[in-house]
Amino acid sequence: MSKIDQANQEAVKKMMMSRPVWVDIGRAKDVIPGMKDNLFLHAGPPITWDRMSGPLKGAIIGGLIYEGKAKNAEEAEKIAESGEIEFSPCHHYNAVGPMAGVTTPSQMVFIIEDEEWGGNTYSNMNEGYGKVLRYGAYDDEVLNRLRWLDEVYAPCLKEAVKLAKGVDMKSIIAQALHMGDDAHNRNRATTSLFIRTIAPFIVETDFGKETDYDAPRLDLSNVSEYFKGNKASVAAEVLAFMHSNDLTSLNAIMAACKSMALAAHGIENSTMVTTMARNGTDFGIRLSSTGDKWFTAPANVPDGLFFSGFKSSDANRDIGDSVITETVGVGGFAMAAAPAIVNFIGGSPADAFDATNEMYEITIAENNNFNIPAMDFKGTPTGIDVRKVVEKNIVPRINTGIAHKEAGIGQVGAGIVKPPMEMFIDALKELAK
Amino acid sequence: MENLFNSELKVINMGLEEFAETLKERGTQVIHVRWQPPAMGDDNLLSLLDKLK
Known part of the structure; x- marks a missing residue:
């Protein structure tokens, strides 16, 4: 190894x-x-x-x-x-x-x-x-x-x-x-x-x-x-x-996930992602072995289902730290456990299984704490490897709420969003230095 | 070869999913395999990945 x-x-x-x-x-x-x-x-x-x-x-x-x-x-x-x-x-x-x-x-x-x-x-x-x-x-x-x-x-x-x-x-x-x-x-x-x-x-x-x-x-x-x-x-x-x-x-769940991500941070030579987060303008990631350095790129606009009276052009770019859940192997990575979620974010139950299955392509382990009954209790895909993201051209799957792009209005829907590939490529370049 | 064209087509499609969809629409049995060139076919990225094995 x-x-x-x-x-x-x-x-x-x-x-x-x-x-x-x-x-x-x-x-x-x-x-x-x-x-x-x-x-x-x-x-x-x-x-x-x-x-x-x-x-x-x-x-x-x-x-x-x-x-x-x-x-x-x-x-x-x-x-x-x-x-x-x-x-x-x-x-x-x-x-x-x-x-x-x-x-x-x-x-x-x-x-x-x-x-x-x-x-x-x-x-x-x-x-x-x-x-x-x-x-x-x-x-x-x-x-x-x-x-x-x-x-x-x-x-x-x-x-x-x-x-x-x-x-x-x-x-x-x-x-x-x-x-x-x-x-x-x-x-x-x-x-x-x-x-x-x-x-x-x-x-x-x-x-x-x-x-x-x-x-x-x-x-x-x-x-x-x-x-x-x-x-x-x-x-x-x-x-x-x-x-x-x-x-x-x-x-509280997010803070618990942060706790798990923090435990994996600071391992020399690791290519694992320990932070993913968005501020509504940029998406940023940090890796276990690259300290506090952020790799960022413009955040994408989520696509999904909108509350009555709102439409996709109202949506702000992706925002929030809640993607800490996906960072530790739940959220979008565990969608197969939550087929009913499609009522909230769009798609079909089969899409939920596809999403989880695809995440095994870019992760390091099957989680030994979190598993999915409908997949024979298979552990959720856990620990994103930047190398696999770039090699497979598959970005992490993220479920998210959608904020109105203007201040003072609030939530207008929920859906899915793709993180930008550029920041994973930048992280890979840094690791190869 | 003649047998191939005279028998029912069963297709394994790799890469572009649209080809599989078109065949499906025509009633052909098709299994799609998601595949794309590693690292989007970018030589520079492939050499970086080699360094990080």
């Missing part, structure tokens, strides 16, 4: 041995090393304000208003242009964020600890579908929901996870693949398992009795009429919100 193949085996083994456990929740500036008051994290590779896409700009504007640094969008844009705020990829801080991925100093974040290799990874709270900050929307409804998430929801979950003494995220992903999820775009099973695991402890916290709080209350009448006429306990509201949002678990 060549030294490169040996290095890749070591990298993928470390990735699969990682044991990400949700252990706590904390305020970003208090718990993410290096986080500070004038630092905003974003999805994807590094980018300056002038090159940011509409949804990322929108999320930055919303973040500045949310943090009390700006009163309105106009003021926020001036601050963003001035250089007063530092922008940096979530990945530089072992964090990940879906879509725009904007993580501000005051936001609460999941803390995932790797119980095999040590170290923490982070991601903020998921806001739900539609008009939300991570898709670049920032009106009062969006900002009020953020306040509720950070001031009511996250503190309740923080107490609950302490009582639970941690939640094994890898086990949730593995089980969810047996229940029809891909752990990226379809999260009905991951979220159900997440709720089932944490619910008893949510009820057991002091929030089980508390009904009064200062933050804006959420309208939960879409879950049940009960919430219209009754002042429910915080615990009931938290559980109702979790139930109303299939993406509740996504951010």
